[in-house]
Structures are given as C-alpha cells and as structure tokens.
Amino acid sequence: MNQIFALLNFLIVCLVPIAAQSSDLKLVVLGDSLSAGYQLGPDEGFPEQLQKVLDERGFSVDVVNAGVSGDTSTGGLSRLDWSVGTDADAVIVELGANDALRGIEPGITRKNIEEITKRLRERGVEVLLVGMLAPRNLGHEYAEVFDPIYADVAKANDALLYPFFLEGVALNPDLNLSDGMHPNARGVAVIVENILPKVEELLAKAQSS
Numbered sequence: 001m002n003q004i005f006a007l008l009n010f011l012i013v014c015l016v017p018i019a020a021q022s023s024d025l026k027l028v029v030l031g032d033s034l035s036a037g038y039q040l041g042p043d044e045g046f047p048e049q050l051q052k053v054l055d056e057r058g059f060s061v062d063v064v065n066a067g068v069s070g071d072t073s074t075g076g077l078s079r080l081d082w083s084v085g086t087d088a089d090a091v092i093v094e095l096g097a098n099d100a101l102r103g104i105e106p107g108i109t110r111k112n113i114e115e116i117t118k119r120l121r122e123r124g125v126e127v128l129l130v131g132m133l134a135p136r137n138l139g140h141e142y143a144e145v146f147d148p149i150y151a152d153v154a155k156a157n158d159a160l161l162y163p164f165f166l167e168g169v170a171l172n173p174d175l176n177l178s179d180g181m182h183p184n185a186r187g188v189a190v191i192v193e194n195i196l197p198k199v200e201e202l203l204a205k206a207q208s209s
Contacts, residue, residue, distance in 0.1 A: 036067025
C-alpha cells in the first residue's frame with residue numbers, strides 16, 4: 001500500500017508541472033526565408049525571437065516555425081495542410097516576397113494568398129497577413145497591382161494586416177545580411193518589436209474564439 005501511495009505522489013509531482021507548462025495557444029508562422037531564419041543562429045530567427053518576447057510578456061503560446069527558404073505563395077499553398085496542423089489557433093502568413101523577386105504575375109500571388117487565408121479562416125483559425133512590397137525595378141504598373149494584395153485579402157476574409165514585414169529594416173545595411181535582402185538578428189529584433197502589437201491582437205482574437 002505504501003508503494004502505491006508513493007507511486008501516486010510521484011505521478012502527481014511529475015505530471016502537474018507538465019500540465020502547468022502546456023501552452024494555451026499555438027501560433028504558426030507560415031513563411032519563406034524572411035521568417036525562416038535564413039543564415040541566422042538557432043535563437044535568432046523571427047519565430048524564435050517572437051517566442052522569447054511573448055514569453056517575457058506572459059503569453060501562454062507556442063510559436064512554430066513553418067518557414068521554408070525560397071518558398072513562393074504557390075509553395076505555401078501546396079503545403080498548407082501539413083504545415084499548419086489542426087491544432088493551430090492562429091497563423092502569421094508571410095509569403096509573396098519571392099513571387100515579386102521572380103516577377104510572378106500578381107494575379108497568381110493574389111489567388112494563392114486569398115486561398116491560403118480563406119482556407120484557414122474556414123477552419124476557424126485567426127490570421128495575420130504580413131504584407132510585402134514589390135521591388136520598384138519591376139516598374140510602377142507591377143507594384144500598383146502587387147502591393148494592394150494583402151490589404152484586399154485581409155479585408156475580404158476578416159484577417160488582421162501588418163502592411164510590410166520589413167518595415168524599418170529594408171535597405172538598412174546595419175539590419176540586414178550582406179545580401180541586402182534578409183534581416184540579420186538585430187533586424188529581426190526590430191521586426192518583432194514593430195509587429196508585436198498586431199501579434200498581441202491576433203492572440204487576443206484566437207483566445208476569445
């Protein structure tokens with residue numbers, strides 16, 4: 001009998017902390033190299049730095065890195081179901097930069113971003129769309145069609161919008177890698193600081209739903 005009680009006490013001691021540590025929400029970052037942590041250390045990428053800040057602010061959330069370097073919006077759509085599991089409560093969609101760099105027809109990008117957002121919202125998942133801006137060397141007409149995609153899709157699907165992922169970081173050599181396109185660890189920290197209010201709004205929506 002004493003052995004049984006000892007076993008029960010052991011299980012209670014071991015299992016209670018596990019339950020206490022489980023997170024209330026799961027936040028998936030579906031993106032490309034900008035959010036995947038391209039050439040950065042294991043704790044320097046966007047999902048990892050965002051996780052740290054959210055932990056410090058007392059949020060009970062697991063941030064999952066579902067970024068794939070080189071991915072386009074077409075690639076993101078094709079892997080949506082296995083990249084964002086059924087247990088996801090919220091998703092940050094950061095896709096489209098490679099579409100613009102490759103000069104992909106903006107109508108294709110719009111269709112993909114629309115479908116990704118629509119399918120997530122139909123699943124009851126809260127979405128934060130992260131906007132991109134077309135490189136200006138592609139011409140005014142291309143940018144005029146590409147740039148509004150994210151705001152339009154967000155409005156049509158009751159999703160949140162952060163207009164430009166690289167706000168405050170783009171074209172700043174001190175905040176980017178030597179390629180001039182990908183943020184370094186300090187650049188990622190700036191992105192996290194800037195986008196944090198929208199992420200908090202996203203988590204609040206996910207918690208309430």
